[in-house]
Structures are given as C-alpha cells and as structure tokens.
Amino acid sequence: xxxxxxxxxxxxxxxxxxxxxxxxxxxxxxxxxxxxxxxxxxxxxxxxxxxxxxxxxxxxxxxxxxxxxxxxxxxxxxxxxxxxxxxxxxxxxxxxxxxxxxxxxxxxxxxxxxxxxxxxxxxxxxxxxxxxxxxxxxxxxxxxxxxxxxxxxxxxxxxxxxxxxxxxxxxxxxxxxxxxxxxxxxxxxxxxxxxxxxxxxxxxxxxxxxxxxxxxxxxxxxxxxxxxxxxxxx
Ligand SMILES: [Zn+2]
Numbered sequence: 001x002x003x004x005x006x007x008x009x010x011x012x013x014x015x016x017x018x019x020x021x022x023x024x025x026x027x028x029x030x031x032x033x034x035x036x037x038x039x040x041x042x043x044x045x046x047x048x049x050x051x052x053x054x055x056x057x058x059x060x061x062x063x064x065x066x067x068x069x070x071x072x073x074x075x076x077x078x079x080x081x082x083x084x085x086x087x088x089x090x091x092x093x094x095x096x097x098x099x100x101x102x103x104x105x106x107x108x109x110x111x112x113x114x115x116x117x118x119x120x121x122x123x124x125x126x127x128x129x130x131x132x133x134x135x136x137x138x139x140x141x142x143x144x145x146x147x148x149x150x151x152x153x154x155x156x157x158x159x160x161x162x163x164x165x166x167x168x169x170x171x172x173x174x175x176x177x178x179x180x181x182x183x184x185x186x187x188x189x190x191x192x193x194x195x196x197x198x199x200x201x202x203x204x205x206x207x208x209x210x211x212x213x214x215x216x217x218x219x220x221x222x223x224x225x226x227x228x229x230x231x232x233x234x
Contacts, residue, residue, distance in 0.1 A: 027141060027142065029155060031185075033184055034183040034228050035183055036181070037183075038182050041185070043067040044185060046191070047192055047193055048082075049069070049083045049190065049191065050196075052190065052198055053079075060207075063211045066222060069091055072136075075194070076122055092224060095132065095151075097118060098113075098114045098121070111144055111147050115147045131153060131225065132224055135155065138158075158187035164188045168202055169201065169203075172202060172203070173210050176206065188206075190203065
C-alpha cells in the first residue's frame, strides 16, 4: 500500500513538472534560457499592453534596451496603439493567450482558439505575427503542441521570475541583481492580467536600478529570438 502511494506521489510530481516545469517539453517545444557562454540576457514582459506600458517603453529607450513583450489578445484589442508603439520602439512581440486563462483541463479547441485569436489581434494591430508563445501562469496542457505547430509558435518559459506583481521594487531589484547571469530569460510584467490601468511601478522602479547595474557588469540586453538564436533559423 505504501509503495502504491509513493508511486502515485512520484507520478503526480512528474506530471506537475511536465505542466509547469521551465525545461518541460511535454506539451510542445519550449525554451527557458539561451547559451550560458554568452554575456547576453533577455528581459520579457507579460500581460500587456496596458495603459502603464508607455512608462516602461520610455525607461527602456533611455538605456537603449530591446526586450520581448508577451501580449494578451484582449489587451491588444483594447490598446492597439500601445501595442504598435512597442513594435515601433524595436521590441519583439510574443503571444500570451487572448484572455489569460489557465490551460489545465481545458479542451484542445479552447487552447487553439486562445492562441489563434491572439495571433490575429496582434497582427491586426501591429502587422507582426508572433513566433513566440508564453503560457499564462506557465501552465501547458494537452493540445498545446498541435496548436503551437499549426501557428508556428515556440514556447518560452523563464530562468528568473521577478514576482513584480507582489514584491516591492527594492526586493525585485535585489533579487535580479544578485541572480542574473549570461543566457538568462527574466520574466516581468507590464500588465496585471486583464486589469485596466494597472499599477506597474514596482516593475519600472526595479528596472531603473537593475538595468544600469547589469550593463556595468557587462551584460547586454537582447530579444528572446536573438538570445536563443531563433532569428537565425529559417
Ligand atoms: Zn501572464
């Protein structure tokens, strides 16, 4: 009996990792960092665009930093001009679902529709069709592999999660300054799920400190595609 229980726990743990683990490929091709030998890193921002995104764009411009924005279709629909401003500033755009659901226990058709609608909304607003996808809450599920394949999307997880939706700026900054190294993909947020005019001061204030410190350490900021060499593949 005890062995059966133990086997169940091991199976459940393995399955949970397949769904949310950063290196899991169980539900489709996915990356979470670039080559460790390089001095480049990638900043990524999820849940936008939001009314608060322009303040972040201004900061990135001041430091000549390119980043990757994983946008939600519904937010793009609300703020197409801000989505366009992100592209015009030279940043990369990825798909972060339409309405930010958790995919566990969702149907294949639901998952495909969430991704496909977002591709259309982003393309309509910006003329860019994303090649990257980040699952909301990092949750992948059955049906995602075929949806990604049909829409030509590579999954992107992260090496470091900034917890900027709940940590104060000082804590986010300290964490990133201490932990970041070459090849990292850093996950932050320029929106807060579907919130209108979210407060992202923690994100922007943390980066005001973090970017110059990391640049002085010799780290360069690149888009995810550049960091992972995806832009060199056909
Ligand atoms: Zn998200």
